[in-house]
Amino acid sequence: MQSPAIDGDRLWSRLMQLAECGATAKGGVNRQALSLEEHAAWRLVIGWAESAGLAASTDAAGNLFLTLPGSDAEALPVMTGSHLDSQPTGGRFDGVYGVAAALEAVCTLAEAGVKPSHDLVVVAWMNEEGSRFAPGMMGSEAFAGMRSLEFIRGVRDAVGISVGEALDAQMAEFSALPRKRLGFPIGAYVEAHIEQGPVLEAEEKVIGVVTGIQGKKTWEISLLGEEGHAGTLATADRRDALDAFSRIAQRMYREVGGDDPLVKFTIGRLRVEPNAPSVVPSRVVFSIDLRHPDNAVLDRLGDALERICKESCAPCDVELKRLVSAPSNEFDSNLQATIEQSARQRGIPSMHLLSAAGHDARYMAPLCPSAMIFIPCRDGVSHAEHEWAEPAHVTAGADVLLDTLLTLCGD
């Protein structure tokens, strides 16, 4: 059949309305997982979905589903989407684009009277970013059975609120939604997203056919010293956790973050205790985010980071907590070919590329044929308030997604 076309103006307008949920003064978005701002985004998305005839539901992990029912009760659902949560100083596209494009594609099909054979399910995963509650991708990991609900519900944010408490509050707020079984069977998964890197822009391509996601390891490291008076305690008698941190961090930046341009090494979060100007720090807790496309290199660098902590922490003690250890993966080659063909038929320039950033699709890939569609973002910038994507690219990505969904439904 002839594909209907995405209404680019409506899609853009909805993205900008979603950007009002948690809008920051500098034009970005602060819409963290399970926050009131994310609740507001849920209400917008559910309203749009229901007026196109889609049915909203949720599950025990706080994932949101918007379903256009298919004609064949035996056919496994085709799922598409991403996440609505953002970094504390995030932008208007990361995550929310994949949800808005998926909703636009499925609503467009519904409004055109298309009755797909398979259920078409738009998903907004819970806590992809991991900024309020670490680690991220909790919703998709729980859906895929990679993390227990019990573990997830016990994670706390910086002010002590647990995921469990925040989830229960969300369930109370959206108590009218039916509850789906966690991890119900899925036939295929496609996620649209901004690239979060400079490759498409540099190569002047509009669609990225994502071949896989580079491997990632994360840690939470605690350095334990002893507090004391800044004016009286002699340097030789100090066990200063911040001195230990800066010594360890400098070795890591040099020895791990150093020469190989494929290595991405980041210490993004750090907390000092008691954090008073005239007290020698007794405790420093910091995060490590390490990524590399080559799993062997990733393992080697991860070992090096742990070794540096142990070698350079004295006179403090160190505690290492491994949070994420996800090797590089490869997306389904047939699904990649489908996306590439959709772009070609629409006359949209595309290329294959590896995702440097992590996505929920990583956890869907072991469950069913999965793939991702990237569009460019200005200067490769994301996780920043000035993150930007061009309206024409936003529309193009949704058009290619719509065609891909139609192919997956066999129509």
Added chain:
Amino acid sequence: MQSPAIDGDRLWSRLMQLAECGATAKGGVNRQALSLEEHAAWRLVIGWAESAGLAASTDAAGNLFLTLPGSDAEALPVMTGSHLDSQPTGGRFDGVYGVAAALEAVCTLAEAGVKPSHDLVVVAWMNEEGSRFAPGMMGSEAFAGMRSLEFIRGVRDAVGISVGEALDAQMAEFSALPRKRLGFPIGAYVEAHIEQGPVLEAEEKVIGVVTGIQGKKTWEISLLGEEGHAGTLATADRRDALDAFSRIAQRMYREVGGDDPLVKFTIGRLRVEPNAPSVVPSRVVFSIDLRHPDNAVLDRLGDALERICKESCAPCDVELKRLVSAPSNEFDSNLQATIEQSARQRGIPSMHLLSAAGHDARYMAPLCPSAMIFIPCRDGVSHAEHEWAEPAHVTAGADVLLDTLLTLCGD
């Protein structure tokens, strides 16, 4: 006249009651400036003072005064005290001992029917610690005319509450107290305090006659980089403010904190923005506390710290804010002799020593003859929950303070 003796049991009991205001699970105290916990300590102290016939009052800087009126209206008041605020993980003696000992000495005189010629004023200065609102010693600096009320009222804590707002709330809570003029004339000032260092304990002395306070400089340093995605932004393109911090900090720990055992160099407070595990840090704000008894060395090391920031911040930018620049001072020699003689007459072993920690007495010294009385603290530890002083030393310090006050009143 024959000096009355301090009731050591009552003094100890009152110290332990004050330790309940902001008590921590580990036996310490979290009673930060202008907090509800400090309000509770005010209520205790005012109650004890009033039942001994002392009159409570305050001033526009939130200092608390408890006055035993003198017989000679022309004689300048003799002031004694310290502060009731603590570090976030502070102990049961730092500051509060000086207030409790002063109150005990003056109450003892009042209860013995002594009518001094001079007003005897017990003071609890506002925000000595500077942990909630930086810098510290705001109350005594304002009293001494060294900082404007306008500056002080504008300082904000970590959650955005200003000193002005917290002061107004305190004034409303204690609206019955008369308001004294800020910086009313004082004839002499004596402050009792735990040593916060190991010297008295090592030398087996119970009273330290403080010769002066070592010089101190403090800064707030901001490193300004640019945020970006931890998984996609190449190391070469990063302006990582935490990388810059750890590089600068390592140079400072080595080049400034290094060899000279008299140098005290501390980075006690640090904040990262946006502080999310998968975002390259765009901003790091940290405190520096530098102390040295030799003013020439202090100046030289201060210059070195500023130079290191400028030399090693690239590719980030740096902003330096100087907060405190207090040279070493010398306390009044006659008053030191009075304290020494009081100790000798009581048969209490004493010695002269320099204070490594800063105190409100630093700001009183230019206004009137000033001095300090130290007692030992276990292992020299302070600014920590296990800070400890022996009951016998607590009593001895108050006895010597009482004698000193009597001498100052010419009785």
